[in-house]
Amino acid sequence: MLQLNAILASLPEGDKAALKPHLKATHLQQKTVLFETGDTITAVYFPTSAVVSLVSTLTTGEMTEAAMVGRDGAVGIASALDGKVAMCRAIVQLGGDAMVCDPSAFRSAAMQSEKLISKIMRHEQTLFAQAQQSTACMANHEVDARLCRWLLRARDLAGADQLPFTQEFLAEMLGVRRPSVTTVARTLQEAGIIKYRRGHIEIVDVEALRESACECYETVRGQYEQLLGAPLGS
Structure with a gap:
């Protein structure tokens, strides 16, 4: 099992x-909250097939x-350096081990x-860099490009083209209204890039x-490669 986490x-x-x-070994159910902002971290998680989102809440x-953290990283790892208080919410995005x-x-x-x-230090650097990139992405890029980026990252961590996401969840993660996601998903489906049905997305054309x-x-792939080794995905 240790070999399944980078x-x-x-x-x-x-x-x-x-x-x-x-x-x-444990199994994490989709939508489980591992900890909330301000909680004391009581466990360090090394996903092997699960994917966890670190989110800021209002x-x-x-x-x-x-x-987004999956088999390339860990959740709560800073607790080894006395970072015992959670600075964000950790929610299981994709259920798994x-x-x-x-x-x-x-x-x-x-x-x-x-x-x-x-x-540990390089992992935390990488997470911080990913969060910075997410901030820049939200401020400067359109919803369609951001959704494509997000789906690619989720695909890399899940190791699969089948992703069980609702449009509501995608909208929450991207910080946009649900109709925006609906419009983009419809456009991507019409272009033959994805197939979408309620609560399920299939990536059909990865290159597109x-x-x-x-x-x-x-950029995020490059950061992981530089700090932690070869990136996931192909």
């Missing part, structure tokens, strides 16, 4: 051996995604390994989706 798979054998007794209930570790056990292992500390996406998709 962070765990990239660790030296000594670090894997130190962590393995503390890692437990008092009105509206939310916008800052970053993950390895979970107690933060204190993970911190103990990290304190014994410079390489693990370095990996890439051509329609904004530059942020490749």
